[in-house]
Amino acid sequence: MLNIVIFGAPGSGKGTQSQKLIEKYHLTHISTGDILRNEIEHHTKLGELANKYMTKGQLVPDSVVIDILDELFVHNPDSVGYIFDGFPRTLTQGEALDAMLVKRNTAINVVISLEVDDDHLTERLIKRGEISGRNDDTPETIKSRLQVYYQQTSPLKEYYAEQGKLVKIDGLGTVDDIFSRIEKVIDKRDY
Ligand code: B4P
Numbered sequence: 001m002l003n004i005v006i007f008g009a010p011g012s013g014k015g016t017q018s019q020k021l022i023e024k025y026h027l028t029h030i031s032t033g034d035i036l037r038n039e040i041e042h043h044t045k046l047g048e049l050a051n052k053y054m055t056k057g058q059l060v061p062d063s064v065v066i067d068i069l070d071e072l073f074v075h076n077p078d079s080v081g082y083i084f085d086g087f088p089r090t091l092t093q094g095e096a097l098d099a100m101l102v103k104r105n106t107a108i109n110v111v112i113s114l115e116v117d118d119d120h121l122t123e124r125l126i127k128r129g130e131i132s133g134r135n136d137d138t139p140e141t142i143k144s145r146l147q148v149y150y151q152q153t154s155p156l157k158e159y160y161a162e163q164g165k166l167v168k169i170d171g172l173g174t175v176d177d178i179f180s181r182i183e184k185v186i187d188k189r190d191y
Pocket of ligand 1: 012014017032036058065093127173175178
């Protein structure tokens with residue numbers, strides 16, 4: 001089984017690179033951001049709750065996201081592997097993910113951290129906001145999402161580095177250039 005965490009700040013290219021990873025490695029894509037946006041679109045109770053946090057650029061509570069993930073595992077028992085995109089985002093989520101994988105006799109193989117500076121991140125997200133109208137891609141919200149990333153999410157880098165799983169990838173360049181950097185990391189290891 002090949003289990004990849006695609007890690008990075010908002011706008012670092014996680015969703016973009018995940019699409020290419022799915023095509024090449026036929027993995028099950030788990031994007032908590034996509035799941036939450038889908039709930040919001042369908043006006044579910046969960047969507048209503050998530051929207052309150054997402055429009056402010058805050059993280060949705062750990063317990064909510066961890067429950068979503070647990071259910072997804074139950075519904076995809078035959079997967080050849082997973083790409084975790086936007087999950088975990090806190091140490092609590094990281095520990096919960098490890099525990100869920102242990103229960104299934106598997107583990108995270110590699111954590112690809114897309115490294116992009118704040119100026120490029122902001123520029124990309126503002127552009128995306130103009131095109132998609134995503135209501136968390138406004139200058140004010142982007143600022144708080146970046147703060148949340150540095151405070152709550154980036155400590156996970158150390159967590160995975162201690163496990164020997166963290167690989168930093170330069171996240172600047174064309175989408176294809178970045179993907180070929182990622183491919184090299186995945187293909188050279190015997191997972
Ligand atoms: P996500 O959906 O994960 O949003 P994101 O981090 O902003 O997106 P991503 O990083 O995937 O964007 P991409 O680079 O693909 O989360 C949204 C919100 O949901 C969170 O803020 C939080 O509130 C909530 N949430 C989600 N998961 C959660 C969790 N686990 N716990 C708690 N809350 C959670 O794209 C960015 C833009 O850059 C695109 O327009 C793209 O076209 C462009 N781009 C990509 N690569 C590029 C390149 N190489 N060059 C130029 N532009 C590029």
